[in-house]
Amino acid sequence: MEDLIRIHHYRGTQPQRLRNVSIYTPSIFSVMTGHKVLKWHQDNLSFHQKNWLITSSNESLTFVNEPTRNPFHSMQIAFLEPPDEHLINATAPSRKALGKTPDFSPSPSLLMLWQQLQSITATPYSKAVQRHILQAFYQQLWEEGGLPLLFPDTGMTTRERLARHLSNNPAGPHSLESCSRSLGVSKATLARHLTREATSFRDILAEVRMTYSLNLMQQRTYSQLDLALQCGYQSESRFSQRFRQQFGITPRQYMKTLI
Numbered sequence: 001m002e003d004l005i006r007i008h009h010y011r012g013t014q015p016q017r018l019r020n021v022s023i024y025t026p027s028i029f030s031v032m033t034g035h036k037v038l039k040w041h042q043d044n045l046s047f048h049q050k051n052w053l054i055t056s057s058n059e060s061l062t063f064v065n066e067p068t069r070n071p072f073h074s075m076q077i078a079f080l081e082p083p084d085e086h087l088i089n090a091t092a093p094s095r096k097a098l099g100k101t102p103d104f105s106p107s108p109s110l111l112m113l114w115q116q117l118q119s120i121t122a123t124p125y126s127k128a129v130q131r132h133i134l135q136a137f138y139q140q141l142w143e144e145g146g147l148p149l150l151f152p153d154t155g156m157t158t159r160e161r162l163a164r165h166l167s168n169n170p171a172g173p174h175s176l177e178s179c180s181r182s183l184g185v186s187k188a189t190l191a192r193h194l195t196r197e198a199t200s201f202r203d204i205l206a207e208v209r210m211t212y213s214l215n216l217m218q219q220r221t222y223s224q225l226d227l228a229l230q231c232g233y234q235s236e237s238r239f240s241q242r243f244r245q246q247f248g249i250t251p252r253q254y255m256k257t258l259i
Helices: 085-095 108-119 127-143 158-167 176-183 187-196 201-219 224-230 236-247 251-256
Strands: 005-012 016-023 027-033 035-040 043-047 052-055 059-066 072-079
Touching (some): 059 072, 158 187, 176 187, 201 236, 224 251
Antiparallel strands (some): 016 059
């Protein structure tokens, strides 16, 4: 069965300053301990236990994860299936008027559904039951005005489709030709659509691999060479260079924040 959501946890014992963290799947971030400070245009937005960071796909985030008396801990739920069509249509009138910051304070009712949503990846629910729980969450989020933050557009961009495909196996031997076949378009069409969206196959592959490396380091300790190989790089120096270019710190600096 294909997943409807993916859950990632992020922890740190020291401040984690990251820039240009690519979000290619609509996501909600919930901070359990510590707080997250997000650079949003000219403002700094703070996220803690009482509010969520809701972001659509195709976003790039710059932030600091700050531990307090306890290590920092946040959870990301990435949404792989969109809301039902009637919710998409009901959300449409509010999209143009969004202009809102991505912070959102959920009600107790929505928090109850949030807890239930987390359980669908760990319990033997059928796909139909999982989908009912997910759509119930979307319904409540829509009633509280937060759904347009998560899904401001009606369809996926080519960048999002490609990034989702690559994220299934970030370290794989991907090429523009093989990915175009998987997405059901010609190589030229895929390249043209990516150019129209001001990106490229190589850029998206690198972004997906860099995000994957953050998730790997959150799970256990790696040598930098092993980490590079796990992310599809044969050169440790090229991997480290790309990581620093993307996030503004080196892999070793990031790993030190996890100890």
